[in-house]
Amino acid sequence: MTLETLFEAFKQKKIIVLGDVMIDAYLSGKVDRVSPEAPVPIINFSKHEERLGGAANVALNLISLGAQVAMASVIGNDKNANALIQLFEEKSINTTGLIRSDDRETTVKTRVLGNYQQLLRIDQEQTDDINLEQEKQLLNQIESLLKQGYDALIFQDYNKGVLTESLIKQVIELTEKYDVITTVDPKLKNFLAYEGVTLFKPNLxxxxxxxxxxxxxxxxRPQFNQAIKKLKKTLNPAIIFVTLSEHGVYIEDNKESQHIEAHARTISDVSGAGDTVISVATLCLVAGMKVSRLASMANLAGGIVCEYRGVVAIKADELFKEAKKLNV
Incomplete structure (x- = not known):
């Protein structure tokens, strides 16, 4: 498969992203003095910005690569939910899988920046599990989307309560029913709930x-291999894909295993790199790319976004040029 064919194939794919969505807000300004009231800097406010965050950043990465994306999650029925939906619509992300609930608070993480440095973060969030009624509503919306012919579903967990153990198991059953690929970027809480998924991507x-x-x-390394063996026995995913930070990535399926080194880069910020890796890996998987090349492409994409400050989505043209240069 040529790179040209691969990137064209991305544009034909439809992906559901299921997980915890949020707004990443930024209040920024200049600091030139300390408050007389307390030993804290005074910020002369200049800019307020809101961006899609959490699982929504996975959706942004997929959109940036040309795919069609539907977001599935439970959010509040508040003004922040309105702002969140507007951000989705601006990026042409399907929001029919979003459930609004009076019982939930929409997650917002506000970073206060002074002279381009983060001074404070304020979190507005609710992290208890969604209730059975919200679970049922979300399942109905996911099945409705699956009936429309999606290629894959990504579980993107940020430990905010959307991905309950029972929801995970029921969604996996639905994806098996509709023959849809499943990929996972897990967190510890329900780490062992993803039995039988297609690709499971923890970090080390x-x-x-x-x-x-x-x-x-x-x-x-034998100890690492033993951990992979244990994970395989417990969850039996078709593919295990582990990100290893500065050591690159490791991938294994029933035919081969491979460790791919990280590319030498000037790292500015690792935030959001995992979102990029699962996005690229999923698209490569549904495009039919073999696992070793899939891992190389996702590893490359994750490294590229680490060169930028803040959470950014991978740019298709930048990934294409780098992959071409490195013969990925």
């Missing part, structure tokens, strides 16, 4: 916590 820390082992990838 999540893998260690999930299988309850201490892992040093660099110094004790």
């Amino acid at each position: 820390k999540e893998l260690a916590e999930g299988v309850q082992m201490k892992i040093d990838f660099e110094k004790d």
